[in-house]
Amino acid sequence: MAEHVIDIGGRRYRFDTLGALMAAASPRRSGDELAGVAATSAEERVIAQMALAELPLTAFLEEPLIPYEEDEITRLILDRHDRDAFAPIAALSVGEFRNWLLSERADSRSLKALAPGLTPEMVAAVSKLMRVQDLVLVGRKCEVVTRFRNTIGLPGRLSTRLQPNHPTDDASGIAASILDGLLYASGDAVIGINPATDNTSTVVTLLKMLDEIISRYEIPTQSCVLTHVTTAIEAIERGAPTDLVFQSIAGTEAANRGFGIDLALLREGREAALSLNRGPLGNNVMYFETGQGSALSADAHHGLDQQTLEARAYAVAREFEPLLVNTVVGFIGPEYLFDGKQIIRAGLEDHFCGKLLGVPMGCDVCYTNHAEADQDDMDMLLTLLGAAGCSYIMGIPGSDDIMLNYQTTSFHDALYLRQVLGLRPAPEFEAWLETSGIYRHDRGIAFDRDLPSRFQHVLGAMGLGTVDTGTAR
Template identity: 65%
Template sequence: MGYHADIEGTRHGFPSLKALLAKASPERTGDALAGLAADGPLERIAAQRALADVALTDFLDDVLEVEGDAVTALIHAQHDAAAFAPVRSMTVGAFRDWLLDPATTGAQLSALAPGLTPEMVAAVSKIMRAQDLIAVAAKVEVVTRFRSTIGLRGRLSTRNQPNHPTDDSRGIALSALDGLLMGAGDAVIGVNPATDSLPDYIRICAVLDAIRSQLEVPTQSCCLGHVTTALAAMEAGAPVDLVFQSVAGSEKANAGFGVTLGILDEAADAVASLGRAPKGANLMYFETGQGAALSADAHHGMDQQTMEARAYAVARRYRPLLVNTVVGFIGPEYLADGKQITRAGLEDHFCGKLLGLPMGVDVCYTNHSWADQEDMDILLTALAAAGVNFVITVPGADDIMLNYQSLSFHDAGFIRRTLGRPPAPEFADWMARHGIGEPGVELPSLADALGRLRLPAA
């Protein structure tokens, strides 16, 4: 049927909804690499104008089909027609106006979430400014619970990421303690293992559980190994709190990660059966990132931001405790610079929240991108204003295992002090009992704290 818009006397045509979404995307290198981007700002504006006039029901009637794709089928199955009813008659542009209306509440947006498809929220984000993305996301509260309560309005949680290039137990523990003594880790203490061997996975889980239990920290731990390794570790009796997996927006892209919905279903059942969390707790952790599907040649002609939103359909199937986009990790081939990374981070957070997910962001970049820590300061502050559930923090903002730049423990402290964003209430109480963050309170040195820990044998 095609879509059209006139700009300065020139008619711009777009043959499909898929092409229209791609041309309407704000500029980013990944879409240009894939040959999907607008030719320039005029075509982009024309696409955005045309997109604003598209009915939301077009995303149901003219679905961005991927034949035989499990994620597409999942999106169909998830759609709740009754929840969608309040906005069913709207165009994308009218939907944007309704989202921004001060009379539209967070409770209404939460009730709407099951009725929205990923493509709908991707579409409306493409015609919104940065402040629009912030204003709407700030209305939405998505609360999850395990040992700590994450996502309460006015709070900011952190992942304490004590990665080590050789997975050394004492090195992991030292970094974890560094973060805890600065108040980082109420969302999770999570390690990306340098290897994916089962013995290392089990040992890392044991190290993190020893730190948590001996210090009585009200948080969760996670070894971010592959889901199949987690399944084997749980079978072997490892102390697994959360099961982690990277996911993407198509079946082919997930196959590139070595994962299927069936495997994720099995893992969700297995971790629930361990009984390590209160009844009803959220037990899964997912990471995503724009460009993942394109890098695997599994984007099916869709732009990278729409594919990213489709990954959220996979995540919300499992009621996760945590979801975060690793926004600048994939490199400048997909997000070239600080401006593109900032825009992508705000889009991802907005889309995830509208779909009902507990969204966090790894505010990060690789060293060959045209970005620096000042760009990350800006994105962090914008996300805090938008009500992001959590961010990832590492010692000195420099991940020495993954070799990329993220946020530091100090950066989270800056947001807590400047914008008044305390951690989860259980963790805040734990900090108060130990004097962490209190002026004039002398804390143990890292060496003393490490010396008192009883770590499992290597």
């Protein structure tokens, strides 16, 4: 692999590989420092960014960061690269590509056409040269629309994943959280449960419960139990009413092996979900989650920085035409994103890179309790992502996940973002909310004291009794 050398101010800086140059140019991350790949000083970081700006985009096609023969994700990236789509920017350097992205020539239509011609390494490289406002501006110009029972990602829309987790998978506790979320206009992206166990019987029970709620009340949304893809396949074989198949993914073959998956298994999961033909509006049946640091934590990073590896995970996602992808940005912990500043930057980078690659990006705006971050940091990231056109965020009672034990966004946070930025739910879900008397865009949440009782027959039909949700105005 070629060395990258730059002489400046009488000093010579040498980066042994393109991967080393990318790592040195990356904004400061605790994970990169832990892995020993980060720049040793702010000066070295700026020098690396200068060298990266001069690098032709074609270098990423000529010098794979992980050898082609060693990694199936590299093979996927290069084998799927669309040279015709790439042609309009093929002569540009990374710095010139940044300027092009910020220009009026890069509109929603041209960015959509360009996406198949971009590799994760190209978008990761250009993101390292961008300020926060650049990431927001370009992210907002990217439109990625997906469909299953409703339409996610339209301009001017913000969806939410209703996340009714329970530490013992208790049906009544889950049902109460679902009802609470629906009454606050949450759940159009997906009603998605992280099960406490990966037991197939439990997963089937939860899927049947979600299906009964959605079908009985004719809610235009989709459900998912976030179990391992092998468990999802087994549940489908048992006849479970499965909308979306979930899997955590990473940007290297070795890291995915640590998750117990490979590309062939993901294809099998997608085909199993497609065989059920449950999506009346579209066939986007996969749901993926990612996060900076996953490959580093598995010692499967090949000497690369965590942000570049995260972008490579989006190539995996793109292959399977998912309905939803989200970065769980602060979940892995301060070993990889130390504080609020690093989490904010990482969330915007992930959204930018995923959208440029044509991936339907959301974000779990979150942090763990031992990170140097707080809810004010999350409010800043939440607002910036709303301005950047993020497809969806999480909705959890009180913003505190009692099963996974981390802090994220609440039902109220989504209402705040919709109100401040004039955003609306997915159109089909919004129509259902208005018909149900729960929500109107011009009035927000405004339901009467009798509304919760209209939902009680759904819970009663499942033997869950009644739930006191209170009222909101």
